[in-house]
Amino acid sequence: MKIYSKSKLNRVKRGHNRATYDVEKINSILDAGFIGYLGYVYEGKSITLPMAYGRKDNKIYLHGSQANRMLLALLDAKEMSMTVMHLDALVLARSGLHHSVNYRCATLFGSIRKLEDPREKELALFCFMEHMMKGRWDEIRSMHQEELDRTLVIEMTIETASAKIRDVGAEDEPEDYNLDVWAGLVPLKQIAEYPIPDEGLPQKMEIPKHVLDYYWENKQ
Template sequence: MSAIAPTPRTTLVRRPERGTHERAVVNAILDEALICHVGFVMDGQPFVLPTTHARIDDRLYVHGSAGGRMLRTLRQAIPVCVTVTLLDGLVLARSAFHHSMNYRSVLILGAAREVREEAEKRRAFCALVDHVVAGRSGEVRGASDLELKATSVLCLPIEEASAKVRTGPPLDDEEDYTLPHWAGVIPLALQAQTALADSRLPAGIPVPASVARYRRPGR
């Protein structure tokens, strides 16, 4: 699979060995993460807001209310940074200094455009729902024209982007390996628990397989 062209802005200054521009790595992180953090600037002040996203090919779609502050601002095609982070473990070293985390993150820079064409907007809207639970958009009432209008969908090309990944055990200073302190990793996993049916659900509606079998990707 191809690599994304590195730029000075997406090249790691420190620990370059943790960085990659491989599209397969970037895509896998974007697809696993349930939320992203969108950064943008208003009157010189950066804002970072969490929201949901979905990827179609080399494009990231982000959605929000048409009336919300973020979407009203981003619609102007201003520079944006979308960051996605998956936390995989706590890295406990023999020294306080070398404590760390195992994680996988992606950073995308660019300008977002508002999706106005209806077919693309519907496709992105379905992708956003299916990103949460695969197949879900086919199991519920689809968006009406009015609902589609009330939603803003932004598209950010995944052109200037990089991933950063830390895995493995703590890396202590060589002379610290004889210290009598325990060291290792506490793995972390975001896990789905048993689905709770809405209390207003009429009797006799079964839990669909997409929900009953819902699992987060294992590490």
């Protein structure tokens, strides 16, 4: 089992019994998501924004316009942190204090660089697209060179990370378990609904197999 070493940067302090540094488990959290939350500093102000990403091995890929304020700030800092979180259930306890949620959460730390080589940029964007939906890249038109030139692509190397997972029921005070109060879980999940074609020609076309595959895999 490969694990990230613990340090002051990535060590989980509160609820450390729910922490994991296992690389495979952390990657499974990243692969189950598509949106990460990134923090950066702009003109002395701390800002956090969501952003779509792609992952391959220990690399995270982000892209935006060449004038993207967040990506440029991260490049100036030469490092970044990103958090991905999945909400799995509401935990309804017998007292307000012990209400909670079940979740899977991974936080990454690493160095970043700007991809300049056109082939590297294209491979990074392929990774991004495949992370969104496998098979999609081969079904769309090739990028124009001017589109590639206008796109800023960032590669993060994950140097360390940690995850925190809660997947249990209510944890009430011992004396509360006999109270006449309902307690339990309300499971939550994100699902795909049936694909809706865009206006024009797609309305007359069959839905591609890779799109239907994604729907069937994620509809419930």
